[in-house]
Amino acid sequence: AQSVTQPDIHITVSEGASLELRCNYSYGATPYLFWYVQSPGQGLQLLLKYFSGDTLVQGIKGFEAEFKRSQSSFNLRKPSVHWSDAAEYFCAVGARGANNLFFGTGTRLTVIP
Amino acid sequence: KAGVTQTPRYLIKTRGQQVTLSCSPISGHRSVSWYQQTPGQGLQFLFEYFSETQRNKGNFPGRFSGRQFSNSRSEMNVSTLELGDSALYLCASSGRQGAYEQYFGPGTRLTVT
Numbered sequence: 001a002q003s004v005t006q007p008d009i010h011i012t013v014s015e016g017a018s019l020e021l022r023c024n025y026s027y028g029a030t031p032y033l034f035w036y037v038q039s040p041g042q043g044l045q046l047l048l049k050y051f052s053g054d055t056l057v058q059g060i061k062g063f064e065a066e067f068k069r070s071q072s073s074f075n076l077r078k079p080s081v082h083w084s085d086a087a088e089y090f091c092a093v094g095a096r097g098a099n100n101l102f103f104g105t106g107t108r109l110t111v112i113p
Numbered sequence: 114k115a116g117v118t119q120t121p122r123y124l125i126k127t128r129g130q131q132v133t134l135s136c137s138p139i140s141g142h143r144s145v146s147w148y149q150q151t152p153g154q155g156l157q158f159l160f161e162y163f164s165e166t167q168r169n170k171g172n173f174p175g176r177f178s179g180r181q182f183s184n185s186r187s188e189m190n191v192s193t194l195e196l197g198d199s200a201l202y203l204c205a206s207s208g209r210q211g212a213y214e215q216y217f218g219p220g221t222r223l224t225v226t
């Protein structure tokens with residue numbers, strides 16, 4: 001069965017510092033992997049996706065993620081965090097042929113000045 | 114292109130009533146998926162419609178149902194509302210079936226009293 005683990009419930013970083021949000025997945029075949037961001041009271045915005053090919057994927061807002069099959073991980077990174085990045089971040093896994101995504105429980109990011 | 118729209122944005126209902134939520138996908142998108150988001154259970158997949166047919170269904174009781182119209186607009190219905198149905202209901206559209214990137218609407222916040 002598919003599942004996604006985001007081990008960090010809440011992370012606090014200083015503005016300008018680097019960021020890494022962890023995501024581990026469990027899936028029997030090659031997964032489709034996604035990172036979404038949700039601001040309070042809003043829907044989810046797609047940051048980036050991995051389907052195949054280059055394991056380092058670039059997304060919007062300066063985010064990138066690296067797919068590591070051996071570690072079943074898809075960690076999200078940003079070299080320098082901005083105050084506007086404060087939000088909740090969700091990792092999700094999907095299967096080919098189906099549009100039902102399995103989401104992690106989310107990581108809430110707080111950015112301090 | 115206009116994004117995914119959901120109406121209404123907020124809704125208050127009483128236990129035992131029924132409710133219908135509406136979702137208009139991005140123009141040209143034929144796949145619509147619904148998700149429930151609660152603090153306790155996180156984001157959970159409800160069902161997906163593609164070309165007016167339900168293609169996939171999550172683990173929810175039969176009180177939760179949906180449909181899709183020929184213009185790809187979708188509605189979901191919850192009958193005999195329970196307090197536990199209070200949640201943010203998110204709709205997502207995709208240009209094709211198969212766990213490709215999904216674009217989310219702002220959600221409908223349902224409160225059951």
